[in-house]
Amino acid sequence: MKTLEVDLGNRSYPIYIGKDLIDQASLFKACEKATSIYIVSNTTVAPLYAERLTKTLSTFGKPVRTIVLPDGESYKDWKNLQLIFDDLLKFGADRHTMLVALGGGVIGDMTGFAAASFMRGIRFIQVPTTLLAQVDSSVGGKTGINHPLGKNMIGAFHQPVAVIADLNTLKTLPPRELSAGLAEVVKHGAIADAQFLDWIESNATPLLACDTGAMGHAVLRSCEIKSAVVSADEREGGIRATLNFGHTFGHAIEAGMGYGEWLHGEAVGCGMVMGADLSRRLNYISDADFQRLTKIIQSMNLPTTPPKFGVGRYMELMQVDKKTEGGQIRYVVLEKIGKAQIKSVADAQVIETLSATGAA
Numbered sequence: 001m002k003t004l005e006v007d008l009g010n011r012s013y014p015i016y017i018g019k020d021l022i023d024q025a026s027l028f029k030a031c032e033k034a035t036s037i038y039i040v041s042n043t044t045v046a047p048l049y050a051e052r053l054t055k056t057l058s059t060f061g062k063p064v065r066t067i068v069l070p071d072g073e074s075y076k077d078w079k080n081l082q083l084i085f086d087d088l089l090k091f092g093a094d095r096h097t098m099l100v101a102l103g104g105g106v107i108g109d110m111t112g113f114a115a116a117s118f119m120r121g122i123r124f125i126q127v128p129t130t131l132l133a134q135v136d137s138s139v140g141g142k143t144g145i146n147h148p149l150g151k152n153m154i155g156a157f158h159q160p161v162a163v164i165a166d167l168n169t170l171k172t173l174p175p176r177e178l179s180a181g182l183a184e185v186v187k188h189g190a191i192a193d194a195q196f197l198d199w200i201e202s203n204a205t206p207l208l209a210c211d212t213g214a215m216g217h218a219v220l221r222s223c224e225i226k227s228a229v230v231s232a233d234e235r236e237g238g239i240r241a242t243l244n245f246g247h248t249f250g251h252a253i254e255a256g257m258g259y260g261e262w263l264h265g266e267a268v269g270c271g272m273v274m275g276a277d278l279s280r281r282l283n284y285i286s287d288a289d290f291q292r293l294t295k296i297i298q299s300m301n302l303p304t305t306p307p308k309f310g311v312g313r314y315m316e317l318m319q320v321d322k323k324t325e326g327g328q329i330r331y332v333v334l335e336k337i338g339k340a341q342i343k344s345v346a347d348a349q350v351i352e353t354l355s356a357t358g359a360a
Contacts, residue, residue, distance in 0.1 A: 002220050006139065007231040011159050015139060015223050017216065021166040022052050022127065025059045030125060030161040034098035036063045036091075040084060040111040041102040042071040045129050048172055053102055053127065065091060069107065074260035076106045076146045084114040095119050101160075104130035104177075105137035105264060109155070112143030116158030126160045129169040131181025131215070132265050135188070135222035138163045140230040140240075146259055150320035151251040157235055165219055170210055175301070180265025182207055182300040183246075185218045187272060188225045190293060191245045194338030196221050197296070204299040241323055242340040245332040246272030249306070252317035256309045269302030278345065278353045279334040289337055306359040311351050314359055 001018030016027050031037055037057050041050050046068045057064045067087045069080050088097065101111035101124060108126050115124035128138040144155020170178070185207075189197030199217070200207070206214035226243065233240040250271030253262055262270075273294050280290045298304055309317070323330040328344050335341050354360050 002216070004220075004223055004227055006159070006227045008159060008234060013159060013161050013163070015163040015165065015227065017134075017165045017167065017219050017223065019166065019168050019212070021164050022049060022169070023056055025056050027162065027164050028057060028060070028100075028125065030123065031057060031060045031062065031098050033096065034060070034062055034123075035094055035096040036065070037098045037100060038088065038093065039064065039066045039100045039102050040069065040107060040114070041066060042069050042107055044071040045103045045107070049102060049129065049169065053100070057100070069110070071106075072260045073106055073146070073254070073264065074258070076110060076259065078145060081110055081114060081145055084110065085118060088114075088118055093118070093122075095122060097122055099124035100127060101125070101138075102127045102129065104128065104133045108133050108138050109143050109152070110145060112141070112158050112160065113145060113155050116143055116156040121158065123161050124158075126163040128163065128165055130173060130177055131170055131219070132177075132184050133181075134165040134170070134219050135181060136184040136226065136243075138165070139223055139226045141234065149255070151254055151259070153320065153322070165223075167212055167215055167219065170215055173210070175208075176263065176266075178208065178210060179301040180263040180269075182218075183265035183269035183272070183297070183302055185222055186293075186296055186300065187243075187245055187268065188222045190272065190276075190334060190337065191242050191332070191340035192225045192229075192338060193221070196225075197337060201292075201296050201299075204296075208301065236322070241330075241342050242332050244323065245334070245340050246270075246275050248318050248321050248323065248329065248331055249274040249314075251321065252309075252314055253306055255320070256313060256317050257307060262303075266303055269297045269300065270304055270306050273297060273304045274306060274353055274357050274359070275332060276334060277357055278331060278350065281349050281352055282333060282343070282345070285334050285336060289334075293337070306357055308359060311354050311360050314354050315347065315350070
């Protein structure tokens with residue numbers, strides 16, 4: 001097992017990465033002072049792991065309940081968030097209740113938002129079971145739900161007390177979900193570590209085969225990169241926004257298609273191709289860099305051609321983005337492979353990218 005720390009002063013917390021961690025009660029020691037424990041999961045993950053996790057958490061001698069939500073991005077909304085609050089209120093949860101998010105990014109985001117909101121803030125633990133959640137969404141305290149007009153536009157910053165990434169849960173992922181998670185792995189190399197991107201490029205086959213050794217390194221290095229960024233900029237006032245490389249275009253794809261048609265990682269993978277094209281047009285990266293990054297994304301079985309919404313629709317969708325300031329969309333671009341920056345870009349150059357990548 002590997003252990004990292006997200007350094008946020010008195011709100012610092014550990015990230016545990018290893019095999020069979022769901023069964024290790026010592027990793028859940030934050031539950032010792034809880035009055036009750038609620039596992040929040042979904043209809044896909046709960047049948048696989050909820051019983052095991054309940055057995056582990058029951059060793060603390062506290063009541064343990066499981067709340068099961070529908071599975072999918074399309075359910076990341078007010079209606080289904082309310083199901084968590086309904087259960088907490090019905091069964092007498094209080095300020096010392098612990099929530100435990102057992103699932104992928106949707107469950108983690110919704111459980112975290114519920115924890116941030118219930119009684120104005122209770123504690124929660126992340127137990128991510130998808131690659132995307134292990135390498136990205138479970139770390140950093142971003143929580144929230146989607147709105148029909150924009151992804152993740154309603155939420156709060158609320159840090160977990162621990163992240164417990166059990167690598168064995170990745171063995172049950174469908175290939176499409178695994179590829180979606182690899183998009184965020186590629187992103188971390190592209191924006192922050194050129195040598196890591198080299199390693200990803202050389203290890204596409206074991207990564208797609210969910211080789212435990214390769215996955216362990218991918219999760220560890222991704223979490224190292226993200227935890228360092230979050231520690232330096234918790235509330236996305238500066239450098240943390242670079243973690244959104246590919247997301248402005250990607251979120252537009254998700255919203256435009258209808259949440260759940262494209263997986264988040266698929267949209268981000270395609271969005272990175274679009275972001276790299278924009279970076280090339282700004283004369284930051286070379287054509288060879290653009291072609292290389294596109295091939296790496298393709299090698300992870302991710303789409304690289306966006307849906308054709310047309311220029312006007314893309315610009316409208318991208319306007320609803322958390323990086324937009326004063327009506328000006330700000331994009332994450334690659335200054336070079338392994339380094340990103342935030343930049344306001346003329347609409348004409350963005351339109352060129354939309355046309356060149358097939359979005360128009």
